[in-house]
Amino acid sequence: MVMMAPIEVHTLTPQQAPEWDAFVQVCPEASFFHLSAWQRIIETVFRHRTWYFLARRGGEIVAVLPLAEVRSRLFGHALTSLPFCVYGGAVGEVAAVAELEAAAERLALQLGVQHLEYRNLQPRHADWPRQELYVTFRKPILPEVEANMLAIPRKQRAMVRKGIKAGLRAEIDADASRFFALYADNVLRHGTPALPRGFFARLLSEFGPACEVLTVTSPEGRPLSSVLSFYFRNEVLPYYAGDDVAARDVAANDFKYWALMSRACEQGLTLFDYGRSKVGTGPYAFKKNWGFEPQPLSYEYRLYKRDSVPQNNPMNPKYRAFIALWRRLPLGVANALGPHIVRNLG
Numbered sequence: 001m002v003m004m005a006p007i008e009v010h011t012l013t014p015q016q017a018p019e020w021d022a023f024v025q026v027c028p029e030a031s032f033f034h035l036s037a038w039q040r041i042i043e044t045v046f047r048h049r050t051w052y053f054l055a056r057r058g059g060e061i062v063a064v065l066p067l068a069e070v071r072s073r074l075f076g077h078a079l080t081s082l083p084f085c086v087y088g089g090a091v092g093e094v095a096a097v098a099e100l101e102a103a104a105e106r107l108a109l110q111l112g113v114q115h116l117e118y119r120n121l122q123p124r125h126a127d128w129p130r131q132e133l134y135v136t137f138r139k140p141i142l143p144e145v146e147a148n149m150l151a152i153p154r155k156q157r158a159m160v161r162k163g164i165k166a167g168l169r170a171e172i173d174a175d176a177s178r179f180f181a182l183y184a185d186n187v188l189r190h191g192t193p194a195l196p197r198g199f200f201a202r203l204l205s206e207f208g209p210a211c212e213v214l215t216v217t218s219p220e221g222r223p224l225s226s227v228l229s230f231y232f233r234n235e236v237l238p239y240y241a242g243d244d245v246a247a248r249d250v251a252a253n254d255f256k257y258w259a260l261m262s263r264a265c266e267q268g269l270t271l272f273d274y275g276r277s278k279v280g281t282g283p284y285a286f287k288k289n290w291g292f293e294p295q296p297l298s299y300e301y302r303l304y305k306r307d308s309v310p311q312n313n314p315m316n317p318k319y320r321a322f323i324a325l326w327r328r329l330p331l332g333v334a335n336a337l338g339p340h341i342v343r344n345l346g
Helices: 014-026 037-044 094-111 145-151 154-165 177-189 197-210 245-250 252-266 282-289 317-327 331-342
Strands: 007-011 049-057 060-072 076-081 115-120 134-140 169-173 211-217 223-232 235-243 271-278 294-296 298-303
Touching: 007 094, 014 049, 014 060, 037 049, 037 060, 037 197, 049 094, 060 094, 076 094, 094 115, 134 282, 145 154, 145 252, 154 252, 169 177, 169 252, 177 197, 177 211, 177 223, 177 235, 177 331, 197 211, 197 223, 211 252, 223 245, 223 252, 235 245, 235 252, 245 252, 252 271, 271 282, 282 294
Parallel strands: 076 115, 235 271
Antiparallel strands: 007 049, 049 060, 060 076, 115 298, 134 271, 134 294, 169 211, 211 223, 223 235
16 A cells, blocks of 8 residues: 655745745646735735645645735734635645645634635535625636627627727726726725725736736727736636726726627637626626626635624625715825725725
């Protein structure tokens, strides 16, 4: 009988980052959010402590688990994989994943957090409380551009064609300046704080060609709608977006996602990940209108000092007064204050 080498658990060092990322690129369960650059971003932009656990067997990485501690007087104390990311949790060899999760539980108890959270695509812990609010939308990209157009339901396809007829243009930006202006104004209208401008610049610098800004303009060059997307293996993930108030009149938002989808098709990508949305919201309905079916996300919680899953999101009724107040702030004030609040939400 051949004995397998024992599993050893370590924390990631900067020198090991290329090896970590090479594992993430080939691990079927891994996502863009498992890449090591997120550790640098979370630590430097948001100032949260991180623990990036890796498991080795015979010297080779066989599983990884990125974690970050978020401590806030307003929103609580948590250990999460990962804040600001829609997918997370341990990935890799089953036995090694169990070792990493055991290490995470020991860390959670040592830190005294209120809960440990894994943002899994698939259920892992049937007996853990789960957040039922979020779903994701993922759909194959067909090989031909026109086939993707015809796969869009008729009413939504008409909106895309409206943007085409309006002469809208899609441009790839070298930086996040036009994107941030549209994004910050957009989130203010919805009553939520904006992430810091420097965060988006950092995403572009850390991920290089795997992070891209596409901006839709009017025929005269006025920016109307913009999206920051990630590229991972065969996938494109539109992740952050913003629109001008005038975008609706010419279907710029619809045209934006069609431009991104057709661009991804031409590059040979095979999966369009429309990302996370809250059930029952406008973005949820918008993505369903494109013919995407919602897939429940398994956000699982190990509760230590809580009686229930935390609800730190705009759907929580206790935040209604805050949202109404935030909408009335001047844009400059909101952009200055927002990063101090949103860093603790994740």
